[in-house]
Amino acid sequence: MSEVVLKSQAAKATTGALNKLTTAQKDAALLRVADALVAAQERLLAANEEDIIRGRQQGTSESLLDRLKLTPERLEAIANGVREVVALPDPVGETLAAFTRPNGLSIEQRRVPIGVIGMIYEARPNVTVDAASLCLKTGNAVVLRGGSAALSSNRAIVAVMREALSGSDMPEDALQLIEDSDRKSVDEMLKLNGLLDVIIPRGGASLIRNVVQNATVPVIETGAGICHTFADESADYAMTEAIALNAKVQRPSVCNSMETLLVHEAFAKQHLAALAERFREANVTLRGCDSSRRLAPWIESASDEDYATEYNDYILNIKVVQNVDEALNHISRFGTQHSECIVTENAGNAERFLQEVDAAAVYHNASTRFTDGFEFGFGAEIGISTQKLHARGPMGLPALTTTKYRIVGSGQIRT
Amino acid sequence: MSEVVLKSQAAKATTGALNKLTTAQKDAALLRVADALVAAQERLLAANEEDIIRGRQQGTSESLLDRLKLTPERLEAIANGVREVVALPDPVGETLAAFTRPNGLSIEQRRVPIGVIGMIYEARPNVTVDAASLCLKTGNAVVLRGGSAALSSNRAIVAVMREALSGSDMPEDALQLIEDSDRKSVDEMLKLNGLLDVIIPRGGASLIRNVVQNATVPVIETGAGICHTFADESADYAMTEAIALNAKVQRPSVCNSMETLLVHEAFAKQHLAALAERFREANVTLRGCDSSRRLAPWIESASDEDYATEYNDYILNIKVVQNVDEALNHISRFGTQHSECIVTENAGNAERFLQEVDAAAVYHNASTRFTDGFEFGFGAEIGISTQKLHARGPMGLPALTTTKYRIVGSGQIRT
Numbered sequence: 001m002s003e004v005v006l007k008s009q010a011a012k013a014t015t016g017a018l019n020k021l022t023t024a025q026k027d028a029a030l031l032r033v034a035d036a037l038v039a040a041q042e043r044l045l046a047a048n049e050e051d052i053i054r055g056r057q058q059g060t061s062e063s064l065l066d067r068l069k070l071t072p073e074r075l076e077a078i079a080n081g082v083r084e085v086v087a088l089p090d091p092v093g094e095t096l097a098a099f100t101r102p103n104g105l106s107i108e109q110r111r112v113p114i115g116v117i118g119m120i121y122e123a124r125p126n127v128t129v130d131a132a133s134l135c136l137k138t139g140n141a142v143v144l145r146g147g148s149a150a151l152s153s154n155r156a157i158v159a160v161m162r163e164a165l166s167g168s169d170m171p172e173d174a175l176q177l178i179e180d181s182d183r184k185s186v187d188e189m190l191k192l193n194g195l196l197d198v199i200i201p202r203g204g205a206s207l208i209r210n211v212v213q214n215a216t217v218p219v220i221e222t223g224a225g226i227c228h229t230f231a232d233e234s235a236d237y238a239m240t241e242a243i244a245l246n247a248k249v250q251r252p253s254v255c256n257s258m259e260t261l262l263v264h265e266a267f268a269k270q271h272l273a274a275l276a277e278r279f280r281e282a283n284v285t286l287r288g289c290d291s292s293r294r295l296a297p298w299i300e301s302a303s304d305e306d307y308a309t310e311y312n313d314y315i316l317n318i319k320v321v322q323n324v325d326e327a328l329n330h331i332s333r334f335g336t337q338h339s340e341c342i343v344t345e346n347a348g349n350a351e352r353f354l355q356e357v358d359a360a361a362v363y364h365n366a367s368t369r370f371t372d373g374f375e376f377g378f379g380a381e382i383g384i385s386t387q388k389l390h391a392r393g394p395m396g397l398p399a400l401t402t403t404k405y406r407i408v409g410s411g412q413i414r415t
Numbered sequence: 416m417s418e419v420v421l422k423s424q425a426a427k428a429t430t431g432a433l434n435k436l437t438t439a440q441k442d443a444a445l446l447r448v449a450d451a452l453v454a455a456q457e458r459l460l461a462a463n464e465e466d467i468i469r470g471r472q473q474g475t476s477e478s479l480l481d482r483l484k485l486t487p488e489r490l491e492a493i494a495n496g497v498r499e500v501v502a503l504p505d506p507v508g509e510t511l512a513a514f515t516r517p518n519g520l521s522i523e524q525r526r527v528p529i530g531v532i533g534m535i536y537e538a539r540p541n542v543t544v545d546a547a548s549l550c551l552k553t554g555n556a557v558v559l560r561g562g563s564a565a566l567s568s569n570r571a572i573v574a575v576m577r578e579a580l581s582g583s584d585m586p587e588d589a590l591q592l593i594e595d596s597d598r599k600s601v602d603e604m605l606k607l608n609g610l611l612d613v614i615i616p617r618g619g620a621s622l623i624r625n626v627v628q629n630a631t632v633p634v635i636e637t638g639a640g641i642c643h644t645f646a647d648e649s650a651d652y653a654m655t656e657a658i659a660l661n662a663k664v665q666r667p668s669v670c671n672s673m674e675t676l677l678v679h680e681a682f683a684k685q686h687l688a689a690l691a692e693r694f695r696e697a698n699v700t701l702r703g704c705d706s707s708r709r710l711a712p713w714i715e716s717a718s719d720e721d722y723a724t725e726y727n728d729y730i731l732n733i734k735v736v737q738n739v740d741e742a743l744n745h746i747s748r749f750g751t752q753h754s755e756c757i758v759t760e761n762a763g764n765a766e767r768f769l770q771e772v773d774a775a776a777v778y779h780n781a782s783t784r785f786t787d788g789f790e791f792g793f794g795a796e797i798g799i800s801t802q803k804l805h806a807r808g809p810m811g812l813p814a815l816t817t818t819k820y821r822i823v824g825s826g827q828i829r830t
Contacts, residue, residue: 114803218804239826246828354821366824388817389633390804402803406769409781411654413661
């Protein structure tokens, strides 16, 4: 049998034991893991150095190498991330509903672990620790499949974590790393119904597309975001400028950053030239409609393809619209149902926008950059779900649980 | 463009309008639908008669023809089903969480419609009305793809429902029926990401397998159930007999009926012969392990394949086990995580069973036949989810909703 099947079977074999662990037992195991990651610093940095050298030989860009790189400080931060997960409340065991039926049946719905979670992700080795600790905290076994560029690091990290678990009440086989870096091992995971209960992809658009298109195991889709900010007729200029700049340039590479600024024509006449100038100062390339280019001639011409592109970069589309309806239509056509914002002083328009835009997170007078598990106060983030089933928007620990109905009777039968 | 694409686009185009409807508007539209179904009795029975005649010509069995058959009484019951859905509380708009962050951002999580739901099902025409009314009540558009055996009936039913909607605030295009009875129309729906938000299959194992294996649109899997009842050492005999007979013979054709009875060896020695006799009287064919056959020689020999079969029929497997562990292992190996029951007077064993069995519904001293939306008091049932994501077990109206975060600020930006 293949590595994927063998390791997934080993993971599944631990679900019964995981299901019986108390929160205290799980937390104690994770604290051992955190300590072990710090104690093994030398070994982990040496393994990481192998990835860096190999990456450099293969011509990997310095920015990617930097994402891959571990340092003593980064290891400490990673270990602290585990300690933060320990400090979070455990959703497992929570009673979501409890009621008694007229026939005397007592029915309780409780949160339970999902079972075995498959994580497919790219090169950053911190995701290995992060994903594993979130899954283990919620009593799930996890099968990790990281990118080949981080294989030496991931192998060392998982070895250290498993050693730490072996001295705890949590079975070390609950944590598995697929080392086969052939793409086939991903394809195999996607079809492993019966052994994997869910697959969570984390990474770029092509990774996520492959998972969504080919998985028969249920998937929680995360990722893509073409987010809009709409400056309405009555928008406060200073607020609009602050929100729009923040949404674009505070961290352009992430999914909740803005790709297109929609501007009401009246607001545009008064303020677009100044606003565009601010983006130019921030080194943002602007692409826009003809109306916007008449007001700020340095804006390049935008095509429908531009409006449909997630740049994740210092590029912004600008479109002048006649009213809220045109803004809503544009968002409906080009948005990815991630995060959408209206800046307005008009309460009616704000309510229409919040009500009618179909997205995981809709904002009135705040930056879309807040769509994030930590910013929402969840204390952790498995990812931002861009699907409508199971979880939508930033996912905290409850997204890694399912439910079970417990029914207690005294001999009831159905008539 | 194909019928599937055109009708799905038409359905999607109504989601904005549906999203704005009040509960009163949706309920008024559905009451019109209920009245129209009764008023159109003659037309609907005539269309149904076409299906019956065609089915008889094609040699369809009388039991299947009976499932297909509409009568004035059945039409009245179907219309009353719509009125019952009207009477249910509307989950849309419900606030699931509301909190304010230290930076002043006010965050509210609200239930919203999913969007467009694809239903793929088999021959019973009542499912057409049932599924449509549940989807419309929750503000979703729905694309129905029923079985070809009921095509004339479904066409007439949907025409009557759409006519009723056209006089209401609910757009008639929210309800679509795919009339193309080629299997390709199903395959097309399964890949219609972007137009369909979820697919719910209802029907036999092969229909559901096809959907799960081939859909790229998210699926809510319903259906298969290999359910067990475990008579523990301390089980009360009379209670065990009542529960086991009910679980097997009250309605053997459904997913929550029992397929295998596990019996503790001490209980078996005292009671198995009598219990097996009762099943024989109820015309149930018994297949069992060697130990069971020594106690009741008319039991036939059971294979592993039998233990893995969902009979949905008057056939029952019996297996004698040494203890709770062996029962748990058998269920873990052969169960489908649907509904599982322990009959015992031992509180510790009951708790172990409820805690350790991984299933949507776990029972202590009650028949597995209670796994049902109506029996749970949900007032409706979209189906029984046998997956772990989004919904697990009987699904009421909330399973047809997703959530949206509404964030209201005063110019907050991320630092």
